[in-house]
Amino acid sequence: MAVYNDFFGPYGGRYVAELLRGPLDELEEAFKKAMEDETFLAELKRFGKEYIGRPTPLLYAEKASKAIGGADIYIKLEGLANTGAHKINNAAGQALLAKRMGKTRIIAETGAGQHGVATAAVCARLGLKCRVYMGSEDIKRQRPNVFLMEMFGAEVFPVESGSKTLKDAVNEALRDWAASSADTHYLIGSALGPSPYPDMVREFQSVIGREVKEEQEKRKLQVKAMVACVGGGSNAIGFFEPFIAADSPRLIGAEAGGTGPEAGCHAARMTGEGKTGVLQGYKSRFLFDGDGQVLHTHSISAGLDYPGIGPQLAHLGEIGRIEFTSVRDDEALEALRFFASREGIIFALESAHAGAAGLKIAAQYKPGEAVIINMSGRGDKDIFITAKALQRDKWFDFLREETENG
């Protein structure tokens, strides 16, 4: 597909006030040029190899496959990328682009903190000033990542407006950028926002899918389905990208089903009550009420806890190329335990949604056929949430002792 599309069916676009228009036009130009420049692409590749640790492995999950008794389950271990998630692919791509554009300062938004950590790390490496906007609610929930960002020298800026979470951090970053774009690049963390962001983030994340395709060909895998979790959609679109144009394999996106289908309890935009709207500069499917006011969302995984979805995924979902399913909090936790005990892998809670969906899909096929799950991140970052959910008493004892004796 073209590097720059702007629209995907009816979705996408650049629905921004004039003050953001100039910076986006400039970015579009720079992005298109960079993607045709062999030097830039070579630099990105080298950065990926030496710093991010690419290619990440594609693991045959033998015990998991036998336990299900269906398809051969493969796991793309994207969580082994430096800083623990796929987010770094995009952070690296955009930061290198920003540097090329002569920008000296980077701003980013973060929810769980994964994108913030990736951005802060890359900025430390490239010598760029970095400020990360983060909802004050998220700061409370994600202290370890705040600590890491600060270690990397980034300033973590608390956002007190609205619901004090990810979408408010996006708003705040856009506001900063409206006034600062002369020397600042806004490094958005998922495949959403006004164009050219959805295109740009897909291009920088598609390295995941290209590596999978290479391995598939090398190992002659008969891939029937690929499964990824979908927050904004960056790991999913990057994982799926080389496979979208063909009719197969099945591509499956897992959204956060939260605690149930009631409004405010989930972030199911494609499988729930999502409607076509315009928010944060792009047209897509969002969770909002009858008046257009954006609804609160919930997920045990902060990275999937967002009311919108990238425009390309919304379009591919609507035309049926991508199937969407939703996975509840408890199912994600169960999948986390399943893969930990059988494969020695700790999924990030976001990715565990893909894990749970992947197990169901695998049961529909037989050995010799393959289902590939994208483990977009590893779960170290979630220990304060998962330990509390799975070993409440022991974990609280530990925390108590730490504060009393520390």
Add this chain to the structure above:
Amino acid sequence: MAEKNIIMTHLVAGYPDLEESRRAALAMVAGGASYLEVQFPFSDPIADGPLIQGACTDALNSGFSTDKGFDFLSSLTAETDVPVFLMTYANLLMAPGVEVFVGRAAKSGASGLIIPDLPYDYDEGLYKAGEMADIPVVPVVIPGIDEERLKAILAMKPPYIYTAVRKGITGARTTIEEETVRFLDRLSRSGAKVLAGFGIREKEQVDLLSRHVHGSVVGSALVEIIGRCAGENRDCSGDVKAFVESLLKP
């Protein structure tokens, strides 16, 4: 340009509640405002600063709905002669459908629509709907706007143009630069009535702008006053009227 200072005053419908925002609107008119800009609160108003976003959040928490907003607008346009413009964000139009929303705005007597995140080239049919319902859509521009884009906007011959006098969002005070003044003059020469805002809160700014544009837009400063009165649990009419008058003193 103008004989005397002309100002458009801004308020958030339903902030702190509908009754008090109605009093504020009428006090603005009593103080001499020539236009009202009524903002329908949205949960994610990205072109606004923290002050107006906070007012929007409060208004939504105190029960604002689009239906109530249109009732508010209708009663306001019935009660005053000054033109009332409706400002809001795209998703409030997307929810019922752009045409439906624009039709309701026209029926409520609004004199214009200001939707900053529906620019002319990504407008979801807004400009056409405005034409059909005979309600002008007011393009929002900024100094430094791309030349081609400005030409395209002027070619639409809009009766009104809304311009920021600086880059950035609503909120802090603005110093109006030479270059900006040249830009304002150019806009005014197009024949459109130019309304200039973002960071206008002092009489000197209004005086200066009045020589170059049709009117100045005063927003955050008034939201601040209304918020202060709400905090002290008293009617804001007196303060609002006095402030508007102070900007218009000869």
